Amino acid sequence: MNDPDHIAALLGAEGPFARELPGFAPRAAQQRMAEAVEHAIAERETLVAEAGTGTGKTYAYLVPALLSGERVIVSTGTKALQDQLYFRDLPRVRSVLGARVKTALLKGRANYLCLYRLDQTVREGAGFDAVQANQLAAIRAWSARTRRGDRMELAEVPEESPLWPRVTSTPENCLGVECPFFDDCHVVRARREAQEADLVVVNHHLLFADLALKQEGFGEILPGASAFILDEAHQIPELAGQFFSQSVSARQLTELARDALAECQGVTGAIGLVLEPVEAVHAAVRKLRLALDALPQRGPFHELERRGEAPAALHELREALAALADALAAQAERSRGLMNAHERAEVLSARLDRLVEEQAAQDVRWYEQFPRGFALHATPLDLAAPLRAMRERTAAAWIHTSATLSVAGSFEHFARQLGLEDPQTLSLESPFDYARQALCYLPAGLPDPAARDYTERVVEAVLPVLEASDGRAFLLFTSHRALRRAAELLAARVPWPLFVQGTAPRHQLLEDFRASGHGVLLGAASFWEGVDVAGEALSVVVIDKLPFAAPDDPVLQARLDALERAGINPFMGWQVPSAAIALKQGAGRLIRDVHDRGVLVLCDPRLTTKGYGRLFLASLPPMPRTREPAAVQAFFRVETADRLVG
Numbered sequence: 001m002n003d004p005d006h007i008a009a010l011l012g013a014e015g016p017f018a019r020e021l022p023g024f025a026p027r028a029a030q031q032r033m034a035e036a037v038e039h040a041i042a043e044r045e046t047l048v049a050e051a052g053t054g055t056g057k058t059y060a061y062l063v064p065a066l067l068s069g070e071r072v073i074v075s076t077g078t079k080a081l082q083d084q085l086y087f088r089d090l091p092r093v094r095s096v097l098g099a100r101v102k103t104a105l106l107k108g109r110a111n112y113l114c115l116y117r118l119d120q121t122v123r124e125g126a127g128f129d130a131v132q133a134n135q136l137a138a139i140r141a142w143s144a145r146t147r148r149g150d151r152m153e154l155a156e157v158p159e160e161s162p163l164w165p166r167v168t169s170t171p172e173n174c175l176g177v178e179c180p181f182f183d184d185c186h187v188v189r190a191r192r193e194a195q196e197a198d199l200v201v202v203n204h205h206l207l208f209a210d211l212a213l214k215q216e217g218f219g220e221i222l223p224g225a226s227a228f229i230l231d232e233a234h235q236i237p238e239l240a241g242q243f244f245s246q247s248v249s250a251r252q253l254t255e256l257a258r259d260a261l262a263e264c265q266g267v268t269g270a271i272g273l274v275l276e277p278v279e280a281v282h283a284a285v286r287k288l289r290l291a292l293d294a295l296p297q298r299g300p301f302h303e304l305e306r307r308g309e310a311p312a313a314l315h316e317l318r319e320a321l322a323a324l325a326d327a328l329a330a331q332a333e334r335s336r337g338l339m340n341a342h343e344r345a346e347v348l349s350a351r352l353d354r355l356v357e358e359q360a361a362q363d364v365r366w367y368e369q370f371p372r373g374f375a376l377h378a379t380p381l382d383l384a385a386p387l388r389a390m391r392e393r394t395a396a397a398w399i400h401t402s403a404t405l406s407v408a409g410s411f412e413h414f415a416r417q418l419g420l421e422d423p424q425t426l427s428l429e430s431p432f433d434y435a436r437q438a439l440c441y442l443p444a445g446l447p448d449p450a451a452r453d454y455t456e457r458v459v460e461a462v463l464p465v466l467e468a469s470d471g472r473a474f475l476l477f478t479s480h481r482a483l484r485r486a487a488e489l490l491a492a493r494v495p496w497p498l499f500v501q502g503t504a505p506r507h508q509l510l511e512d513f514r515a516s517g518h519g520v521l522l523g524a525a526s527f528w529e530g531v532d533v534a535g536e537a538l539s540v541v542v543i544d545k546l547p548f549a550a551p552d553d554p555v556l557q558a559r560l561d562a563l564e565r566a567g568i569n570p571f572m573g574w575q576v577p578s579a580a581i582a583l584k585q586g587a588g589r590l591i592r593d594v595h596d597r598g599v600l601v602l603c604d605p606r607l608t609t610k611g612y613g614r615l616f617l618a619s620l621p622p623m624p625r626t627r628e629p630a631a632v633q634a635f636f637r638v639e640t641a642d643r644l645v646g
Contacts, residue, residue: 012026029428041397048401050411050426072225082107112190211390226396227396227397232530233400250373363380435622438590439624441625441629446604465632469539478547497516501526517536528547529586600623
């Protein structure tokens, strides 16, 4: 076991990181966290560590993980963070420590080129427009030179291209050892490397897909580990809900139908027997999607079962899917591809029957619709039990870390969601000097957020701030409708370039915003977290409303009802803590560096008019507050003077 003092010393003023890494600043909070992680790994404990922005939590967990002598899985919130960790942070820490540790990067199979499906897509050939034909040519050329087969390598084919689902595999359509390309399979190679590695970097999607599926006996992607370190752990409760759900989607059904037809190529007489049921599935999917138009975008299953055309369309879909499964059963022995299609049809048919017929008390059944599709789900009402069982099966250390896990200093909400009983906890404040670097402005005189002209009034309140800061702002909204309205209002009134979510890919908007120097970026949900703009390009973050979860979420509604039945006030016991953590994420965009200065504008008047407002304010970093526009102007005058002097 490592000596905790030794772990702290490595990251201290006399340690190798201070000597060898330019710009490395020793931080007491980072050293404390490294000691706590080292102890948790050695003792197989559960640790919840909140580390404020600037703590340096990545090094704080990588140093003890690499020195532990144990097999460790590190899981991050997104694939972009995963790449940053693996290709930037991990090599630096390994190099400084001289750690001879085998590492591996592992993503979900949809991230890897599937040679079998690429070959199929090239054979089908016809039906692609010029853009897709060029993209397919680029993928083919890349397939000949790539070693990893990770689609992130090929930036020229956009992530949202419809070609990617056609040239990557899913657990359902993978042919496994019977695939003719098995020996060169990128997924198999990546898994093999992970099996042999001491430290594996994954993302939460993959981690939970694997751990949730393992209980169904599909085997494990991830090697058994002694410690799991979950970065950006505030995302876990929502993600876990997805992976412990049973779902059937329009996309799964249409892909099954398309693959079944493709597999008939070259099998004499097969297409004549499969074509009609395939077309019936396509027609039933379209019919159910049209029937859902009359319903809210998402809702509890009982709404779908008693409204308009939906019940009949759902019945028709079940019949069509069962008929396709029967047709494929007769052909399954004729090729591995047809057998796979038959197995998928059987699984989806059984799952759809279960979703419609079983009304388990512990599940919430609900539907959601998208512009061109839909999904039907059964989600566990309480995730604590399956998450607890999952952790117990691993008999490993579980380390949860993020800048946003507590509410007014308490970890109770996070621990309850994950079923953590009496975990070790650590709360580390950011080393940034918020008292000097930041100002929180609460504009006076704004109406209730439900007012019809609320967004107009927010824009009026924010304009003087933007003038004082000369742009350089993020405006974060809790709804896309408010975002669009604010963009309309600002377009005619501000001289700075506007960057509006939805007009370009997220990474492009951020690049353009940084380059502009004085831009104003308007974003909703996905810009509230994981966005890092250090320096003068971002000096204002505006948040229009407290980010309470949408009231149309049927799973949330069922959970709130269950809390009420258990004698817990659902608003104070769930909605307020969840919104406080989301607000901390949004506010965290402002100060990313010791040299940053900026103003956080919180427009929602409930922060000062409602008792629970104090809880939100107590959850934010300790920065001075003002209701006076003049104080904001003075703050930026100081910044301008500092720049001129500098």
